[in-house]
Amino acid sequence: MTLTTAPAIELRGLRKSFGQVRAVDGIDLTVGGGEVVALLGPNGAGKTTTLDMLLGLQPPDSGEIKVLGGSVQDAIRRGKIGAVLQEGELLPGTTVRELIATMSALQPDPMPLDEVIEHAELGGLLQRKTDKLSGGETQRVRFALALVGDPELLVMDEPTAAMDVTARRSFWAAIRNLAAAGRTILFSTHYLEEADTIADRIVLLAAGRVAADGPTTEIRAVAAARVVRFTLPGADRDELMLLPGADGVEVHGAAVTIRSADSDTLLRAMLERYRDARDVEVATAPLADAVFALTERRERDEVAA
Numbered sequence: 001m002t003l004t005t006a007p008a009i010e011l012r013g014l015r016k017s018f019g020q021v022r023a024v025d026g027i028d029l030t031v032g033g034g035e036v037v038a039l040l041g042p043n044g045a046g047k048t049t050t051l052d053m054l055l056g057l058q059p060p061d062s063g064e065i066k067v068l069g070g071s072v073q074d075a076i077r078r079g080k081i082g083a084v085l086q087e088g089e090l091l092p093g094t095t096v097r098e099l100i101a102t103m104s105a106l107q108p109d110p111m112p113l114d115e116v117i118e119h120a121e122l123g124g125l126l127q128r129k130t131d132k133l134s135g136g137e138t139q140r141v142r143f144a145l146a147l148v149g150d151p152e153l154l155v156m157d158e159p160t161a162a163m164d165v166t167a168r169r170s171f172w173a174a175i176r177n178l179a180a181a182g183r184t185i186l187f188s189t190h191y192l193e194e195a196d197t198i199a200d201r202i203v204l205l206a207a208g209r210v211a212a213d214g215p216t217t218e219i220r221a222v223a224a225a226r227v228v229r230f231t232l233p234g235a236d237r238d239e240l241m242l243l244p245g246a247d248g249v250e251v252h253g254a255a256v257t258i259r260s261a262d263s264d265t266l267l268r269a270m271l272e273r274y275r276d277a278r279d280v281e282v283a284t285a286p287l288a289d290a291v292f293a294l295t296e297r298r299e300r301d302e303v304a305a
């Protein structure tokens with residue numbers, strides 16, 4: 001595998017609407033060679049639409065796409081890009097081995113078949129007919145098909161969706177090995193934990209835009225925000241908002257919910273200040289809340305600028 005020096009992915013001003021829905025609303029993204037990047041976001045954030053456009057499966061309404069310094073069609077022709085998509089039937093009536101071997105024979109510079117089989121852990125499935133596979137097994141065959149061209153760039157849309165815990169673990173181990181050889185990996189997921197385990201960088205999408213983009217450790221700190229709930233008679237939202245570490249406050253009667261990226265500081269200050277607070281509970285905020293908080297913060301910053 002010869003590595004290209006140009007960025008693996010360059011997206012500029014990418015937009016796509018379906019009727020009134022702005023699925024992708026101005027995405028700029030550069031992924032350097034060798035990076036492992038997670039595209040994280042709740043349902044409907046625009047992850048699949050972005051990846052489909054990147055792979056040339058849907059035309060953007062506007063914007064530019066470059067893959068490995070050229071067009072995606074060229075990268076596909078040269079076997080430089082491998083994709084694992086959520087949908088798409090495997091050729092029925094063939095065995096897994098026949099399918100992988102046939103697709104491999106079409107590649108200009110294929111990955112040796114035994115390597116493909118090892119990465120995708122297909123050893124026990126080679127004689128199986130493709131229409132007799134479970135969801136997780138089908139996903140492993142899709143993964144193998146993405147590897148046959150010995151790609152420099154792997155793009156995967158929720159690759160572990162149908163896999164059980166053991167299959168997920170070996171899948172991510174294979175991805176780590178592939179990344180160690182300098183390949184670039186971009187995958188979408190709903191799960192912060194998946195992004196956290198495998199990616200160097202997280203791009204958080206919300207409502208078709210990039211809500212945050214940075215090293216995994218940095219995004220995790222924000223996305224793994226906590227919610228602190230308690231009961232406080234006579235709670236005053238504006239006053240609670242002044243507590244150190246409070247990112248957002250909701251008050252319903254005496255029931256208070258505070259979102260915080262630094263719940264330790266918040267809790268200390270809150271208990272110090274409000275001696276009559278009770279039923280205190282700390283929980284991990286759902287990802288959707290974190291995305292919402294980041295979007296709110298960005299909008300506040302934009303207004304302030």
Ligand SMILES: Nc1ncnc2c1ncn2[C@@H]1O[C@H](COP(=O)(O)OP(=O)(O)OP(=O)(O)O)[C@@H](O)[C@H]1O
Nearest residue numbers: 018021022023041042043044045046047048049050
């Ligand atoms: N072909 C289509 N026709 C109409 N609306 C679409 C189409 N494809 C996507 N959308 C809409 O565009 C928005 C973004 O969808 P997209 O599938 O890209 O999100 P996603 O982040 O991949 O979501 P999920 O995590 O649920 O797969 C959603 O509101 C979706 O309903």
